[in-house]
Amino acid sequence: MYKIAAIGGDGIGPEIVAEGKKVLEAAGERFNFDIRWADFDIGADRYLADGTLIPEEDLKELKRFKAIYFGAIGDERVRPGILEKGILLALRFHFDLYVNLRPIKLLDGVETPLSGKGPKDIDFVVVRENTEDFYVGIGSRFKKRQKTTLNVERELYSVKFGLDIESDAEEIAYQIGVITREGARRVQTYAFDLAMQRRKKLTSVDKANVLSDIYGLWREVFTETAKKYSKVTTEFTFVDAITMWFVKNPEWFDVVVTPNMFGDIITDLGAMIQGGLGLAPGANINPKGTSMFEPIHGSAPKYKGLGVANPIATIWAGSLLLDHIGEHKAAAAVVRAIEKSIKDGVVTKDMGGSASTGKAGTYIAESVRKGK
Numbered sequence: 001m002y003k004i005a006a007i008g009g010d011g012i013g014p015e016i017v018a019e020g021k022k023v024l025e026a027a028g029e030r031f032n033f034d035i036r037w038a039d040f041d042i043g044a045d046r047y048l049a050d051g052t053l054i055p056e057e058d059l060k061e062l063k064r065f066k067a068i069y070f071g072a073i074g075d076e077r078v079r080p081g082i083l084e085k086g087i088l089l090a091l092r093f094h095f096d097l098y099v100n101l102r103p104i105k106l107l108d109g110v111e112t113p114l115s116g117k118g119p120k121d122i123d124f125v126v127v128r129e130n131t132e133d134f135y136v137g138i139g140s141r142f143k144k145r146q147k148t149t150l151n152v153e154r155e156l157y158s159v160k161f162g163l164d165i166e167s168d169a170e171e172i173a174y175q176i177g178v179i180t181r182e183g184a185r186r187v188q189t190y191a192f193d194l195a196m197q198r199r200k201k202l203t204s205v206d207k208a209n210v211l212s213d214i215y216g217l218w219r220e221v222f223t224e225t226a227k228k229y230s231k232v233t234t235e236f237t238f239v240d241a242i243t244m245w246f247v248k249n250p251e252w253f254d255v256v257v258t259p260n261m262f263g264d265i266i267t268d269l270g271a272m273i274q275g276g277l278g279l280a281p282g283a284n285i286n287p288k289g290t291s292m293f294e295p296i297h298g299s300a301p302k303y304k305g306l307g308v309a310n311p312i313a314t315i316w317a318g319s320l321l322l323d324h325i326g327e328h329k330a331a332a333a334v335v336r337a338i339e340k341s342i343k344d345g346v347v348t349k350d351m352g353g354s355a356s357t358g359k360a361g362t363y364i365a366e367s368v369r370k371g372k
């Protein structure tokens with residue numbers, strides 16, 4: 001019996017997590033395990049009701065679980081950044097989820113926008129560092145223009161006469177990226193271990209030609225770590241170049257390890273080449289603690305409740321969850337069932353089908369249950 005925490009969140013989050021739960025429960029029936037869900041009310045509604053993002057008690061409670069199944073957060077009624085930082089990033093930092101695992105795999109029957117490429121060409125994994133870099137939140141703004149009466153008058157005056165008398169040219173903002181030796185080492189080690197289980201090739205992403213201090217350290221650690229893995233072929237790429245190679249030669253990649261922000265950017269590109277955001281899963285992992293599994297897309301508020309959201313990314317994230325808790329056969333069965341639903345055309349509108357979110361989810365759950 002597994003106890004798993006669930007956070008539906010905002011927008012389409014609750015609907016897609018509901019489908020994911022159906023599928024994981026079906027996997028349990030077939031492979032003989034039970035799941036007991038613990039639902040957490042976290043998201044925009046709660047924030048708007050009482051100002052709570054994630055209270056201490058919830059964090060304490062969540063710590064008791066090995067896995068959290070997460071939908072999506074983001075809501076038009078809340079200023080951008082508040083829920084993202086206060087919930088999603090807060091969870092990543094609180095539980096030290098230093099690996100963000102994002103498989104970029106073109107499933108059978110899915111169309112990629114890359115012409116001439118098929119499932120055998122697009123099958124790699126991005127290991128995104130998830131707790132450092134420009135996400136640490138060290139920064140400030142200075143010499144900010146205040147809305148004083150004097151300034152407002154000056155502004156009106158300058159608009160009226162077309163003069164630039166009050167200039168904001170002095171304003172300063174900075175934000176600092178941080179890489180620690182241990183932070184780089186642990187995520188790169190994870191990536192090397194993963195490469196050992198796959199095709200034994202690891203690509204490191206950075207921008208060491210310009211940001212040579214932080215990514216210089218990243219590279220140095222990579223070179224040292226590589227010495228312990230003589231069977232793994234390694235290479236360095238700059239982040240700008242890798243966006244080009246993802247499009248031109250995705251078949252070159254097996255495992256890609258990247259600092260946080262570049263990882264954020266290149267995995268959206270990765271999602272597109274694997275058929276779209278509706279298909280891209282992610283796992284936020286702390287190998288020794290609580291981990292969290294989510295689709296990489298957002299909450300798509302305008303589709304909330306319409307039954308059109310594609311549940312595949314979330315269901316696939318559920319497969320990553322099963323893998324993480326050791327149910328490897330069940331995890332593989334879930335991906336096969338997703339592929340079957342695609343082959344049988346029981347897919348949502350974004351993939352050219354007409355199935356509702358619920359119908360697509362139920363179909364996948366049924367195939368998992370029946371094993372075909």
Ligand code: IPM
Binds near residue numbers: 264
């Ligand atoms: C992602 C998202 C998040 C990130 C946002 C929502 C904070 O884009 O998971 O890729 O930047 O990591």
Ligand code: MG
Binds near residue numbers: 264265268
């Ligand atoms: Mg992103």
